[in-house]
């Protein structure tokens with residue numbers, strides 16, 4: 001593997017990171033939590049399954065390191081294993097902010113439903129702000145894998161986007177990871193119909209906007225968008241015009257909800273040209289968030305208490321759905337048990 005030239009701080013194994021724990025795993029790599037010895041704070045490290053595409057990855061990482069937005073996960077540096085004779089065995093990863101409350105998907109599972117309205121509206125506004133920031137960069141970054149497991153939550157349940165640009169890099173890699181059908185379905189649900197139609201399909205801004213429309217439904221309903229999880233069937237049904245069930249959303253439940261429902265319908269329109277830009281989405285999401293903003297502190301307090309009680313009550317097992325596992329004797333392959341039963 002060629003060593004990429006980059007200006008990002010490099011973290012070399014064992015030099016500065018200790019107390020490693022494995023906290024999750026996805027298609028691109030494993031996520032670990034570790035303590036930075038000198039900074040005295042926790043960081044998250046994403047170790048890539050494969051080193052192909054590392055240079056592309058580092059270019060994007062560098063952009064995000066320099067840029068920075070409150071709703072986009074900060075990349076702190078690059079991680080490299082030390083002193084390997086065989087350079088192809090060097091493992092590369094991204095060192096990122098550690099997000100105390102895991103992902104939005106974790107929250108949905110823990111609550112078994114949606115968060116209170118004020119928090120729901122803050123989350124969807126923050127996601128739109130983060131996406132708009134990525135699209136406004138020069139050159140822009142398309143996310144291409146926007147879904148609940150790629151929205152992370154800090155200790156006050158503020159949302160930050162992660163994994164932006166990784167989908168493109170994984171596709172350009174010669175070793176694209178073959179997902180199991182059930183796992184692939186988690187991503188397929190958020191992909192637009194045009195992605196399944198032609199081999200000449202090129203993703204663009206409207207691809208992310210479509211995913212955002214589906215994500216809006218998922219956040220509001222507090223569950224996964226479709227009640228079946230077979231990727232091939234999903235592809236067919238989405239192309240035929242199927243979308244998440246709108247009759248299950250009652251627009252009279254919260255002020256401004258009908259505006260968000262109108263927005264989601266626009267975002268998931270089959271015609272990419274009809275879909276709005278994120279800057280237009282923010283106009284809607286910010287206005288609705290403003291109607292509920294004053295109740296956010298109470299909502300956050302209630303949910304954090306609920307999560308902490310749940311964690312205490314199952315203290316012998318994992319905190320929420322994220323089971324940390326101390327890393328001893330090298331990096332082992334780890335797959336979190338997934339419970340992706342789609343229920344409506």
Ligand code: ATP
Pocket residue numbers: 023024025026027028029030031044073096097098099100102103105106145149150152162163322
């Ligand atoms: P895929 O990458 O295949 O789309 P995924 O998004 O679930 O799947 P990862 O991005 O590897 O996979 O993340 C796995 C889990 O690790 C997340 O759902 C989240 O719980 C946790 N996680 C990821 N990044 C962080 C972070 N920076 N801080 C804390 N937890 C994280």
